[in-house]
């Protein structure tokens with residue numbers, strides 16, 4: 344754990360500003376203000392239904408896929424200093440820069456290779472040499488290369504759950520995003536696979552900014568530099584992970600973290 | 606001594622058991638009727654075909670290039686009828702498979718909810734129109750239209766019948782394909798969108814591959830419908846046997862030949878009468894083969910996601 348997180352030079356990568364979100368009439372996020380720092384891991388914790396996934400999915404405009412969803416306020420993306428929720432911003436461009444890994448591994452019904460190459464192909468990269476190189480790099484970064492290098496043409500669904508999740512991470516990494524969103528990436532995995540992924544996340548922050556939703560407080564404490572505690576759609580407390588876990592400012596946060604609630 | 610209550614309970618159970626048995630029997634009977642019918646049909650087709658093949662060598666049946674069973678100089682080259690079936694089916698599938706697939710993609714991946722709910726019953730209606738109406742539509746409307754483009758087109762031709770048959774088959778292809786695509790879990794689509802894919806990329810590169818088995822079934826059903834279709838061809842394609850691979854010509858198909866001959870009054874046991882059964886058997890074998898292919902495809906691609 345880095346106790347020096349506050350002292351280091353911090354650069355903002357994305358800033359939620361008075362961000363509210365509505366599923367039709369239901370307000371799931373209430374005026375959230377929060378900064379995601381560059382090349383740091385920021386964890387979102389809080390009881391089930393408090394809006395963690397909803398907040399996470401604002402960052403890559405996932406909510407645009409369904410009718411009736413509405414954002415209010417904004418998320419400033421740096422270095423552009425542009426509101427990525429603004430109607431003139433193309434959600435596809437946002438997703439090109441901000442990748443996502445889901446709760447349940449969701450590999451495409453394709454080969455291992457094609458799964459990782461997917462994002463590149465979508466961006467019009469079809470040269471075999473480039474694909475080969477980027478696929479290998481992404482699989483190495485996702486700590487999966489050694490396990491699959493002999494069978495890149497096998498169907499991805501033949502992999503184990505943990506391998507599938509690492510494949511999804513490789514898929515997200517292959518396009519060299521600036522930020523990766525993780526929505527409870529280990530909740531469907533066993534302890535060993537979980538430990539692998541956590542280690543991976545700690546390594547990845549050298550390269551990318553990470554925002555991660557987790558149910559598991561030990562996980563948040565282990566992998567993150569910053570933690571946001573949410574409750575009923577509100578951001579209750581945000582700060583360096585050490586501070587949140589050792590001396591939370593708010594009573595609710597303390598109750599949640601010490602397990603008196605949630 | 607056994608208490609009275611116990612024996613009463615026992616008795617009740619016995620009647621319940623009996624009832625179960627009766628219901629089971631009825632269900633079994635119902636199921637066996639369909640199996641029995643199929644077996645009976647196959648039995649009759651095979652039995653009569655055996656009689657046919659005692660008189661006509663299999664070699665002639667497969668390789669003769671004429672089909673004139675009712676003439677004095679009788680020939681029995683099934684390929685003549687098959688050519689009509691194949692050409693009309695290919696024309697129909699050239700219409701039904703692309704259009705059916707596009708409609709399915711549109712309805713499943715692009716159309717707003719309200720439109721989708723509106724379009725589905727309309728499409729199903731298209732499949733419910735009696736085929737005789739399609740036949741006349743082909744003969745009276747489509748053929749004259751085609752003749753404007755290509756004046757030498759005969760009044761009866763495989764092209765016009767095939768095109769209209771294709772329209773008839775669209776809903777079979779689109780409806781099943783759409784069901785298959787809609788069954789693809791949302792999480793896969795989200796995975797694709799999250800990578801920055803567009804809707805079209807998601808539909809073509811993720812949803813369709815994931816729905817392969819269902820889409821293959823839809824295509825196979827479409828092909829079966831085309832091969833088995835009778836009325837449209839009887840009305841619009843003419844019924845003279847004609848060995849051709851050209852859709853601009855008139856030709857009989859396996860099905861229309863059967864209609865034509867079955868409606869005439871051929872004496873039982875004559876070789877002409879026997880041809881109905883070999884034609885029927887050929888048709889049955891074709892659809893059986895399609896079903897098997899469909900089954901294999903479904904098996905192969907079943908757990909795509």
Ligand SMILES: Nc1ncnc2c1ncn2[C@@H]1O[C@H](COP(=O)(O)OP(=O)(O)OP(=O)(O)O)[C@@H](O)[C@H]1O
Nearest residue numbers: 366369371389390391392393394395396397398558
């Ligand atoms: N598609 C939706 N339509 C309407 N309401 C929704 C929808 N998705 C989520 N909600 C509601 O929004 C609130 C926040 O949901 P969200 O999924 O963000 O919670 P979460 O913190 O991620 O919970 P969990 O830890 O269980 O995943 C919940 O009350 C939920 O019922």
Ligand SMILES: [Mg+2]
Nearest residue numbers: 395396397556
């Ligand atoms: Mg969630």
